[in-house]
Amino acid sequence: MADSTELIIERERGSTIVSDISSSHDEAAFEVAEDVLLRAEKVNVYYGDFRAVKDVSLDVRQHEILALIGPSGCGKSTVLRCYNRMNDLIKDARVTGTISYRGVNLYDEEVDPVEVRRRIGMVFQKPNPFPKSIFDNVAYGPRVAGQKKGLSEIVEISLRKAALWDEVKDRLNSSALGLSGGQQQRLCIARAVAIDPDVLLMDEPCSALDPIATARIEELMQTIKKDYTILIVTHNMQQAARISDTTAFFTSDVETRNDTRTGILVEVGPTENIFSNPSDERTENYVTGRFG
Ligand SMILES: Nc1ncnc2c1ncn2[C@@H]1O[C@H](COP(=O)(O)OP(=O)(O)OP(=O)(O)O)[C@@H](O)[C@H]1O
Ligand SMILES: [Mg+2]
Secondary structure, eight states: HHHHHHHHHHHHHHHHHSSSSSSSSGGGGGGOOOTTTEEEEEEEEEEEEEEEEEEEEEEEEEEEEEEESSSSTTSSHHHHTTTGGGGGTTTEEEEEEEEEETEEEEEEETTTTTHHHHHHEESSSSSSSSSSSSHHHHHHHHHHHOSSHHHHHHHHHHHHTOOOOOHHTTTTTGGGSSOHHHHHHHHHHHHHHTOSSSEEEETTTTTTTTTTHHHHHHHHHHHHHHTTTEEEEEOOOHHHHHHHHHHEEEEEHHHTTTTTTOOOEEEEEHHHHHHHSSSSSOOOHHHHHHOO
């Protein structure tokens, strides 16, 4: 499923990229509480009649790394996709509630979803470089945005940010498909940062990588968080504990009467607390490995 949505996004990027996220927002709207960048309020996501997640309210602060953890199927990817309107691209998906970014309701009619995805970029579980050169992969976003000059500089800066420059600087015109999995994932991060986003959504970005490649991506996330706000879904508890500032634990609420499972946010807090002193028993069972 991820593959087809990625393609649609890339096609959308090829169309217009408007200069502003919303023609209706005003400066006052930016004055949200403290340093909250993204705010989800009572978000429900339905796939057809099935409610996948229920009443999720979650704030994300600027320059933090927020980890979303929880058992398979509890709705982590679904929630993550709400933050850049990726669920719009899934047939039958419907989002209710409010998600705001810098005080602007992302689901407002006047907001252009393409611009939302430019500001709030995504890196997927499986590295998905285009079958093009390393250079063309990174230059892709700026090019479709109409940029013609300064591409070499953008490519170099983005590859440096993604800690890949030294490994590829002598082979920029070689196919990206010839890179290792870990290099491909860093290339996808370079491609995401080349369009100068504000937020990066990462859905299990290291699950296909070995421990060394994983460590490089984690290091990279620590370095780039001064420029970005990062939301990461991970099944790796150590990873969440190592890299995130805040952790949100989700689980599936099971309705035995009709055997439906709905994703809920159990608790969110500083990562240290969630792992060492969670307030909910379900969180404790999960982080200590006693779950299911
Ligand atoms: N495109 C879709 N159409 C219908 N149902 C979907 C779709 N995507 C997800 N779901 C359902 O929504 C629920 C949440 O799925 P989601 O992929 O968000 O979970 P997850 O926590 O990311 O799981 P995992 O850890 O396995 O990736 C699941 O019951 C899933 O089957
Ligand atoms: Mg998922």
